[in-house]
Amino acid sequence: MNFNDFSLDERIMRGVQAAGYETPTPIQQQAIPIVTAGSDVLGLAQTGTGKTAAFLLPILQRLTTGPLRKTRALIIAPTRELAEQIHESAQQLGKFTKIRSMTAYGGVGKGPQIAGLKRGTEIVVACPGRLLDLIGDRHVNLKNLDVLVLDEADQMCDMGFLPDIRRILRHVPAERQTLFFSATMPDDIRNLSSDMLTNPQTVQIGMIAPAETVTQAWYPVPQKKKKDLLFTFLDATATGQVLVFTRTKYRARNLARDLERRKFRAIALQGNMSQNQRQKAIVGFKQGKFDILIATDIASRGIDVSGVTHVINFDMPSTVDAYTHRIGRTGRAEQTGEAYTFANEEDADMVRDIEKLLERKLERRRLAEFDYGDFDPDTAFPERQQQQRRKAKSKNSRNANQRNGQKRPHNSGGQNNGQRRRKPKAKADANGTAKPNNRPNRNGGSNNPPRNADGNKPADGTRRSRRKPGRRAIVGKA
């Protein structure tokens, strides 16, 4: 199949050629005919599959006829970065048409967005909060809407946007085409999709499995040696653009600073940066001014840089979905990529969860050039499941012995002589107040609050930025 089979307008075909797309990706092959025919679509597609063009091309086709300068396609995305990304694709693919696209999201001034809406734009790519603001102030008129797209619905749900989406739905015409994309289908997303879609056709591509073109492995490493491992890795490996993920904004900022000190061309991308700084970081990375981008999960949504050769999970992602999204930043559109995860002892369970997702073992690696000291990455962190299995086995054999009439051996140590062992009490301090003990809790973690690699309490994982970034122009011809 090739793009000629979709009978797209000649101006759109020129856009496809200018973008360098030669053959449609599997999701494009499936979705474009269905969307063109006017059906609602439930798209279960992983990131990096060409999903954006799969919905944009038929939308552009539809907009080539009918009234101009009315909002006829509304695309809702969870993050500004993803909104920018979709807008850029609309501009690129529609560059030989008269169709306009604009973005609307918070963190930047409303003025240019209001001006863009007044001038008239066919495609609006918006984040839910700002869109509701603009609807509330009557700057957006959705009466002429033909197509509504909800992109990365599961991420919207994670970010708490579902009530906003339901509010937005009150303002769109009932008579419309709806395209609903999500990488996963938890219950509330399924409910939302059935409320929004009418007789949808389902398009499913490699559901939540990471792209097959990405080589994946994990590097066992003690927490305190992670930074040195990263520096050695970067010195020893031929890389193109490298995307490094950290758990918190604070860790992203610190790591970027340490890399810069070592003369790497690195920059952070995290939620405490203003929109302008974030945009500068992404554009700088895309254009090759920086080789290494250190990002947190939320900030990374929608980063589409074709030359990302390596994704490094400096910190383990908290869910397997986050893992999929992170590594989907490399190996995009059938290119190859490498995704490596640094894991310490506490991450062993997540390694198992990732292996369940992949349905195979994740390759364990050691970096030959790195001095691990006493630590042996080949044998470190025996799988907890194995430990559990071993425990279960020994319990079973004890039970079997009992069933066979063999008494459980008494505690023969002498000191305890048949008495039940008591849990040691928590020690009291001088005032008689019980102190929490520092033994690992049942989950293998400490009872004290978690600390980061530098031994500090994570300062920023949950704080929200209140900074007001500057304005930027947002309207462009698609």
Ligand code: AMP
């Ligand atoms: P997406 O999954 O929409 O984020 O797309 C991932 C990347 O694939 C983007 O860089 C697109 O520009 C690129 N892409 C989309 N469709 C094609 C295609 N048919 N051929 C080559 N690259 C594509």
